[in-house]
Amino acid sequence: MSIEATGPNADQIAFWNGDAGKSWAKNQALMDSMIEPLGNIAISESVISAADQVLDIGCGCGATSFALAKLGANVTGIDVSEPMLGIARSRADTTDHHVDFVLGDALTHAFERDYSVLFSRFGVMFFADPVAAFRNLLGAMNESGRLCFICWRPAIENAWISVPMGAAIAHMPPMPQTDPRAPGEFAFSDKDYVAEILDAAGYKEIEIDPVDQALTVGGASDIDQAIEFYEHIGPLARVFSELDEPTRMKALDAVREAVQPYLSDDGLTLGSACWLVKARL
Template sequence: MTRRERSMPIDNSEQIAEWNGALGQRWVAMQRELDRIVVPFGDAALKAAAPQPGEQVIDIGCGCGDTSIEIARIVGAAGAVLGIDVSQPMLEVARSRGALANCAHLAFRFGDASEAGLPENIDLLFSRFGVMFFSEPTQAFGHLRKSLRRGGRCAFVCWRTPRDNAWAMTPLSAARTAMGVTPPPADPNAPGPFAFADADRVRALLSGAGFGGIDVQRFDAAVSLGATPRSAAESAVQIGPVSRFVREVGLEHLPVILDAVERALAALAAPDGHVSMNGSAWIVSATNPA
C-alpha cells in the first residue's frame, strides 16, 4: 500500500499525552470491565460496517485490538487490517493479541489517525468510540476520507448525550454531590466521549469533510457495570467521567467518592446485586462519493 502524508498539523497533543500516561495504563488494566461496556455497541457498529472478505480496513482508535482482530477474521487472508491508536500501552496489548490470533494480514501502528500518513484505496474506515477526541473533526474526517477508495465506506459508533447514558452520569452525579461540586456549563462540542452527541452536528461534520450517504441511527443497550455495587463503583472511579473528576478534585477524596458512588449504584442494583444501566449511542455510516 502506498501512503499519503498531511501537510497541515492538527494539535491533539493533550489527548495523546493522556492516553500514553496513567489513563492508557488504566484502560489496559480495566480491559475486561471496559469490554462489558463497549462490546454490544461495537458489535452493532460492525454489523453496520459489514466488512467483507478481501477488503482493506483501517480501525481508528483500535485500543487493545478487539475490533481489529475481529475485522481481520472477517476479511480473511485476502484482506488487510491496520489498527491505529495514540496509546502505546494499549497497542502493546493489541500486538500481543494479534500475534496470538495468528493474523498475518493484521498490523498495529502508533499514530494520530487525524493527520498520519495512511494507506490509500481503503475499502472501510471503522471506529468503536475512537473518533470523538479530534481537536479539528472536520479536518480530521477530510483527511481520513482521502484514504478511502471511491465508494469506500466509513462506519463508527459514538456516544449520545450524557443524559442518555445513565451508566456514566449516575456515578458522576453521586461523586459531584459527595464533593459539593456544581460543574460550570460544559462545551458540548469539546473533544471527549460525548463530543458527537448531537446527530445533526455529526452529519454536518461528515458532510463538511466530503462524505455522502450519511446515516445516523440510535442504538441502545444495557451496560453491565459490575456484579455488585462495590465492584461497579470501583470500575466507575477508574474509567469514564468519574475517573477524570477524581483527578480534578484530588486522589485524597477517592474513599469518599467511592462510597458515594457505591450507595448510588446499590439503589439501582438487581436483587442479585448486579448493576446494569442504560447506554445509548449513534451508529454512523457514510461513503466516499464515487
Template sequence: MPTIVNTAQAEAWNGYEGEHWASHADRYDAVNSGFNDYVLDHVRPEDRVLDIGCGNGQLTRLAAARARSATGVDLSGPMLATARERAAEVPNVRFEQGDAQVHPFPEGGFDVALSRFGVMFFADPVAAFANVRRALSPGGRLAFLCMTALAGTDLGRVFGAMAAYLPQPTGPDGSGPTSFANPDRTKAVLTEAGFEEVECTRVEADQIWGRDVPDAAGFISNWGPVRHHLSMVDNATAAKATEALTEALRRFATPEAVRLRGTAWLVTATRP
C-alpha cells in the same frame, strides 16, 4: 513517535489513561463490546478495514475475521502493545501508532473505516475525517459509534449522582467523550470533511461495569476523568462522591453483574 498534533490526548493515552485501559482491557471490552456488531455488520469479506482509535484491538481482530485485512491505528502506546500481543496469531491484522488527523494513510488504501468510541477526541475533527476520507477508496464506507448525550441514560444517572461533589467527568455535551452527541453537528463535520449520505441512528446495548457494586464503583472511580476530579477535592468530599456513586450503582446490580443499558449513535457515511 509519529507526528502528533493532538498533543493533549497523546499525553493522556500514553500516560495513566492509556495504561489503565491497557491493564483493564477485558473490563473495558465488557463495557463496550455489546456495541460491536453495529459496526461489524458493515464489514464485507473483501474489505480492507481501518479501525480508528482501535485501543486494545478487540474490534480490529473481530473485523479481521470477517475481512481481507484489518489495520488498527491509535495514539496509545500502552494499548497498542496489548493489541499486538492479543493479535499475535491473527495473520491479517496490523497496528500502527499515529494521530488519525495527520497519519499518512495510503490514499484509497481501505474500503471501510470503523470505530468503537474512538473518534470523539480529535483536535480538529474536520481535518481528521478528511484524512480518513482520503484513506478510503471511492465508494468507501464509514461506520462509527460515539456517545449520546448523557441526560436520561443509565450512565447519566450514575454520573449525576456525583454532581453535588464533582464536575461531570465527561465534560459538557459537545466536548470530550460527548463531542458528537448532537447528530446535527456530526452531520455538519462529516459533510465538511467530504462525506456523503451521513446518517445517525441511536442504538443501545448492555454494558457490564463490574461483578458487583463495590467492584463497579472501584473501577469507575479509577477511570481517568473520575479519578482526576476525585484528586481535585478534599478527602471528605471525595468520600461523599464515591458513596453517592456506589449508591447509584445499586439499582443496576444483578446476581451476575452490574449492568447498565448503554446508548450510542451509530454514524454511517460514504466517500463519493
C-alpha cells in the same frame, strides 16, 4: 517507534499516553466485555467481507480489529496510545496475520493505502479539528468505501454515567463550564454537529441512528467492583481523581447507594445511548 505529543492533537496524545491510556491497557478485558455489544452492532452494520480492507480508527487495545479480521477482512488499527497499542500487539497471534497496527494520529497520518471500510468503536471523538481529521481519513478510503462508527449520545441519556454522576455531584465543588464539543467522549453527542462535520469533510449518504443498549458496567459482579470501575477506570475516573480525599469518599458512597438498585446476579446493568454513524465517499 514512539509518538510525540505535538501537533493539533498534542493534548489528547499526551492524555492517551498518560494515566488514561495506561488504565485502559491495564483493564482492557473489563472495558472490552462492557462495550463489546456496542462494537458488535457497529461491526454488523459495517457488513464486512473477506474482500474488505478495514481501517480501525482509535483501535485502542485492538478488540475490534481482531473481531473484524475474524470476518476475513484485512485490518489496520491506528492509535496514538503506546500503552494501548502495546496490548493490541501482544494480543495478535498467528491466527490474526491479517491485522497490523500503526502508532499514529488519524488527523495527520499520511495513509498509503485505500481502505474499503473506515471503522471505529468510540475512537473518533478526540480530534482537535474533526473536519480536518475526517477529510484526511476520506483520502484513505477507496471509491466504493464506507464509513461506520459508534459514538456516545449525551451523558444525561447514558444511565451508566448519569446515575452515578447525578449522585456524586451533590458532594462535589461546582465544575467549570466546558465546551461540550471539545475533544472527549461526548464531543459527538449532538447528531447535527456530527452530520455537519462529515458533510464539511466531503462525505455523502450520511446516516445517524440511535442505539439503545443495556451494559454490564465494568464487568461488575458486586458493588465493590462497580465502585472500583467508577473510581479508577470509566469516564468518571478523571472527575474523582481531582477531588480531595474526604470529598471523594463522600461522592463514592453516594455512587454506591445510587447504583445498588441496578445490581443483580447478571452484574451492574444500566442503559447506554449511542449514535451509529454511516456515510460514503
